[in-house]
Amino acid sequence: MINNSKLIYLLSFMLLITISCEDDAGVDCDAAKTTFTAAVNAVGDDGPADEAECQGVVDAAGVFLDTGCDTAGTDVGMYNTFNCGCVTLASAFEEAGNAFAAGMQSGTGTVEDCQAYVDAMVALVDAGCMSAADLGLDQAQYDEYTSGTFCTDLYDAGISTPSTFNFDSRFVDGVSSVSYNGQVVRNLLINDIKGQFKGGNGAKVLSMMANDDATATIITTAGGSTVQTFYHDISTSHLNDRLEAVSSYVIPGWDVNAGTLLGNWATELGTLDMDATTNAQGLRLDQLAQKTLWGAVAYWQGTSKYMSKIPNDDNTMQDDGDPYTAMEHHWDESFGYFGAARDYNTGYTDDNDRKSDPYHDTNGDGSIDFKTEYNIGWAVTAAKRDLVDGVSIDYDFTKTIFDAYLEGRTLIVNEAPLEEIIVQRDIILNTWEKVVAAVTIHYVNDVAADMAALYPADATAGPSSELSADLNNHWGEMRGYANGLLYNDFKVISDADLNTVLTTMGTAPVYPEAGEDAFYTYHGLLLTTVKNTLQAAYDFSDEHMANW
Structure with missing residues (x-):
């Protein structure tokens, strides 16, 4: 994102420096003068190509002066004292200036291009080849350009990629822009429904699907105290409307959608013996129900729904007064369905830790927050599949997905080009599918x-x-x-x-x-x-x- 006011100032004073060692003198003199004149003429109107060519003129000027010849009209004194190192510095300044200007004009310029130009300017001035005034700058302007932050300010480089999934609002100071409570509660409901999907428990299963009981306690445990006790402490979001969203997806073999299939299985619980999970055909209804929900709800929402919105999302203003843009929020909702703790990369020793001990008291308050400090669902499954022996290639699903979520969200905050954000989105989509x-x-x-x-x-x-x-x-x-x-x-x-x-x-x-x-x-x-x-x-x- 370019700061136009600074750009106007900088381009106004961009000078492409040509240091000329030419001499138009055509006075006929002795051999020394002839040598000097030839050296100057060889340089031409564009000035010396490099230090060696410049030094040739300087040396010839020295010889000419030593002869005592008439030097009137030759500027030989100027050449004799010229610092040929300025040629190299001027060339570097010109090259850096051209690259910087081209980048600005095409929209492809970088902080590095700008800094190279500023560094070349400083080198030219510090060597005494030019002054700030020669560049058309007063001292205050020169100090601003060489302050060390001018280029990052010019490009508004934004935030660096964090190690945890925490991003402050661009609109409200001191407030997080990350929110996905509905995703957290749906993941918990799916995680917990497996243990309830058994004979004689059909009503309980249907209630969990609807998340309609404000007194229903979270079954998932975290080894001790948790910030939330009831599902409604997190959100009243439920699973039924998410299943309705995928009603057009027909599951081959059963030839019905997931909502119908889950309803049929829940009804079948009434025909099973108390606490039984397997029907007469050998179907483990609890496993089938939970795993189908992970796909039809969490996976579909995290990929097909929210990631499909990114190309058309606004990323410049608050979304209905919330502390995030539409693009930020949809990205975060996808992340919520993946199920990773905010410190998925840094809060756990390894994939076995993410799988077997999937919670970490990040803020040290003595309680686990299901919203931010717990790995669940696909985040745990990714860790399990990374734990494979006898292979020479490490697909590293966990780090690949989490890094892409971090990088993509950072790009969104920095209002990077959409194509850069889509690269990270596609890494998530493809790796999650794997x-x-x-x-x-x-x-x-x-x-x-x-x-x-x-x-x-x-x-x-x-x-x-x-x-x-x-x-x-x-x-x-x-x-x-x-x-x-x-x-x-x-x-x-x-x-x-x-x-x-x-x-x-x-x-x-x-x-x-x-x-x-x-x-x-x-x-x-x-x-x-x-x-x-x-x-x-x-x-x-x-x-x-x-x-x-």
């Missing part, structure tokens, strides 16, 4: 391992077999997370390939009781069709495909 794909692959591997162990143990096992418990659990997570890939409108995987993945997985696990051929055919399709399709879409390494 996290969804990676966790899907992880559970494909788990399901395949469960199946490989199940048939030899019990060739007649079905959904209700105790030996099928791991398969039921992992299959629910696999299919639930895979559903999430539907909800990124910027997704890399094609619709056709995603449909292949989801239809191949089907709508229920396959058990030994289906027969050996059917059982192992399904097992093989998971390891070939499903995994190969996902690997081709995301270019994951063979090591990751095997070890996730």
Whole structure:
């Protein structure tokens, strides 16, 4: 952002310096005078090209004076005392000035261009080659340009990228511009609903979906005291309207949208035994419900909804009187759905810490604030998938995503060109999608391992077999997370390939009781069709495909 008043001053005094060592004297003299005249003429009207050429004229002038020749009209005395170092300094000043002027005219100039020009000016003056007055500046103006802050002020360089997701308002002093309470409470509801999605608990599940109970306590724990006790301490936002927003997305296999599917599963809880989570087909309804919600609500909102708004958002004025612009707020709402604590990069030892101990009392008040000091949902999933052994490439999903959120938000604060902001947005969109794909692959591997162990143990096992418990659990997570890939409108995987993945997985696990051929055919399709399709879409390494 250019400070026009300073620009006008600077351009007014930009001088392209040419130091001329020419001499128009054509007086015929002895050999020394001839040599001197030839040296001057060789330099020409543009002045010496470098110090060596200048020194040649100076040396010739010295010889000419030493001869005692008549020097009238030659300015030989001026040449004899000239500082040829000024030639180099003047050349550098001219070059820096041209670069700076070109950048200003094209709109591509940088603080570095400006500073190079100022530094060249200072060098020229300090060497005694020119004065501030020679540059057309009074001392006050010269002092301003060389103060050390002129260039950053000129370009209004803005804030530096912080290490935590904290940004002050540009409009209200002392107030944060970051706000995403609705996102926090929805993440908590999704996180907690899994433990309530069991037989005899349908009414509780529907109430959580609606977040309609002001006395409902937050189930998620943080190892001790928390700032918030009830969901409504954070927000009354709920999940039902978010599911309505994705009603046009049909989930292959069930061929209904997520809202209908979740409603059907909640109703089915009334047919299960008390506290049961698995239905007659082997579906772990709690896993399917929660993982589908992570995709249909948090992932869709964080990618397709809010990040799609960025190109058309205003970023110059307060949004309805709030301490942020529309662009800032939409970026922050996306970040809220990712679920990272504000100090995701710096408050945790490593990814295992982010996963296993996902909270950090950043401000030291003795309580965990779910709004700012807790990792949840996709932020934890990203950390889990970064924790993989036997690989030579580190995708570092956690740092890649968080750094892009920080950098993009900083660019927004500094009102950087939209294309620069979009670069960071796309890093988030693509990397987050890879996290969804990676966790899907992880559970494909788990399901395949469960199946490989199940048939030899019990060739007649079905959904209700105790030996099928791991398969039921992992299959629910696999299919639930895979559903999430539907909800990124910027997704890399094609619709056709995603449909292949989801239809191949089907709508229920396959058990030994289906027969050996059917059982192992399904097992093989998971390891070939499903995994190969996902690997081709995301270019994951063979090591990751095997070890996730």
